[in-house]
Amino acid sequence: MITIEKLIKKKQKNKKLSKKEICYFVDGYTNGSISDEEMTKLLKQICKSGMVEKETAFLTDAMLNSGEKLDLSSFGCCLDKHSSGGVSDSTTLLIAPIIASLNAKMVKMSGGSLGFTGGTKDKFQCFGANLELPFDKIKNIVNNVGAVIVCQTENLVPADKKIYALRDRTGTVSSIPLIASSIVSKKLASGAKIIVLDVKYGKGAFMQDLVEAKKLASLMVKILKRHKVLACAIVSDMNQPLGNNIGSYMEAKEVVEILKNNKDCRLLSLSKTISSILISKKEKISLDSAYKKVDEVLSNGKALEKLKEMVIAQGGNLKLFDEEKMSFNTVTSSQSGYIEEIDAQKLGELTHKLCNNVGCNGITVLCKVGDKVSLGDEIIRIFAPKKYSNEYAEKFLECFKFSKTKTYPLPLIYDIID
Numbered sequence: 001m002i003t004i005e006k007l008i009k010k011k012q013k014n015k016k017l018s019k020k021e022i023c024y025f026v027d028g029y030t031n032g033s034i035s036d037e038e039m040t041k042l043l044k045q046i047c048k049s050g051m052v053e054k055e056t057a058f059l060t061d062a063m064l065n066s067g068e069k070l071d072l073s074s075f076g077c078c079l080d081k082h083s084s085g086g087v088s089d090s091t092t093l094l095i096a097p098i099i100a101s102l103n104a105k106m107v108k109m110s111g112g113s114l115g116f117t118g119g120t121k122d123k124f125q126c127f128g129a130n131l132e133l134p135f136d137k138i139k140n141i142v143n144n145v146g147a148v149i150v151c152q153t154e155n156l157v158p159a160d161k162k163i164y165a166l167r168d169r170t171g172t173v174s175s176i177p178l179i180a181s182s183i184v185s186k187k188l189a190s191g192a193k194i195i196v197l198d199v200k201y202g203k204g205a206f207m208q209d210l211v212e213a214k215k216l217a218s219l220m221v222k223i224l225k226r227h228k229v230l231a232c233a234i235v236s237d238m239n240q241p242l243g244n245n246i247g248s249y250m251e252a253k254e255v256v257e258i259l260k261n262n263k264d265c266r267l268l269s270l271s272k273t274i275s276s277i278l279i280s281k282k283e284k285i286s287l288d289s290a291y292k293k294v295d296e297v298l299s300n301g302k303a304l305e306k307l308k309e310m311v312i313a314q315g316g317n318l319k320l321f322d323e324e325k326m327s328f329n330t331v332t333s334s335q336s337g338y339i340e341e342i343d344a345q346k347l348g349e350l351t352h353k354l355c356n357n358v359g360c361n362g363i364t365v366l367c368k369v370g371d372k373v374s375l376g377d378e379i380i381r382i383f384a385p386k387k388y389s390n391e392y393a394e395k396f397l398e399c400f401k402f403s404k405t406k407t408y409p410l411p412l413i414y415d416i417i418d
């Protein structure tokens with residue numbers, strides 16, 4: 001007979017768990033027959049001993065089977081992307097309209113902000129969009145517009161909901177098999193057949209070790225492929241904020257500006273790469289050809305029009321951002337030199353705290369690692385009432401490390417695992 005004590009002992013001896021044993025503890029914890037204490041012991045042991053690919057695949061399946069799966073087959077082949085979470089990462093709001101402009105379909109399930117990272121749900125809501133839509137309405141928007149951004153349904157991978165909450169409380173988040181099964185089960189339940197995963201590496205990400213980030217990316221791709229999903233993972237930089245703006249409102253505003261101006265920046269560059277991989281897989285064309293198509297819908301304004309359509313279909317309005325004069329306060333560089341480090345995590349945490357106050361919309365960071373700055377140069381704009389800006393200015397400045405000797409821009413993409 002399987003018992004939780006036996007499974008804990010088995011992992012202590014570094015033994016592999018069978019499919020039946022994995023289903024036993026996932027189902028048991030989800031239905032309440034295994035307690036928090038027992039599950040914590042097992043999770044801690046999994047963090048220590050790890051799991052091989054096959055065990056992680058069984059764990060993913062057990063979690064996937066704990067709830068409903070979205071059936072998107074009536075839309076043909078749907079595309080999806082996932083970011084493991086970062087600061088100023090608004091790629092979804094750029095990618096969804098880009099790929100819908102190219103006649104591909106996307107039903108994007110999005111969550112709110114988690115810790116210091118921003119959430120697509122919060123940013124899309126800044127356009128006044130409603131993300132809680134019945135399936136009929138989702139279907140209607142996908143058929144007419146091509147892309148829709150919605151909240152994750154209550155019954156999507158309930159096992160992950162319960163296990164992830166426990167991991168968060170018990171310091172057992174940081175485990176490659178646990179992260180991989182958590183992310184991949186939710187992606188599989190969301191029903192897309194072509195998926196690009198964006199695994200963030202760096203000080204502003206879960207994965208702070210490049211080798212581990214690559215291992216996670218590669219494991220997730222393998223498990224998705226077992227389910228016949230065309231999958232690819234990018235390992236991208238999160239050692240500084242991806243875009244220039246932080247805070248849901250400011251990030252939504254930055255997306256509109258990027259689509260209007262089509263000006264090269266790291267956020268657009270990564271979004272173009274992910275969109276191109278998705279389109280190349282869907283249309284079975286080379287990455288270069290897909291890149292050209294993506295470039296075209298950005299330069300001819302189709303992607304911006306598509307974002308407008310998406311927002312209107314979900315009850316919002318892009319005009320919210322038109323011609324708006326927002327007042328801000330400036331933080332200036334405390335020295336001359338080169339930017340050596342920007343602490344993305346701390347910037348994210350500070351901005352989230354700032355945005356909890358009435359009238360605070362976020363910040364704009366005006367430099368990147370490798371930039372040369374002079375004493376007194378403007379490096380941050382704080383879009384908040386003066387009393388808050390004054391309180392936060394010094395703390396924001398502490399997120400920057402300066403160097404007297406030349407520093408260099410950080411890479412954007414470290415690896416693509418196909």
Ligand code: URA
Pocket residue numbers: 084164173178179180182183206
């Ligand atoms: N994101 C998830 O959805 N799950 C994890 O375990 C970590 C990040």
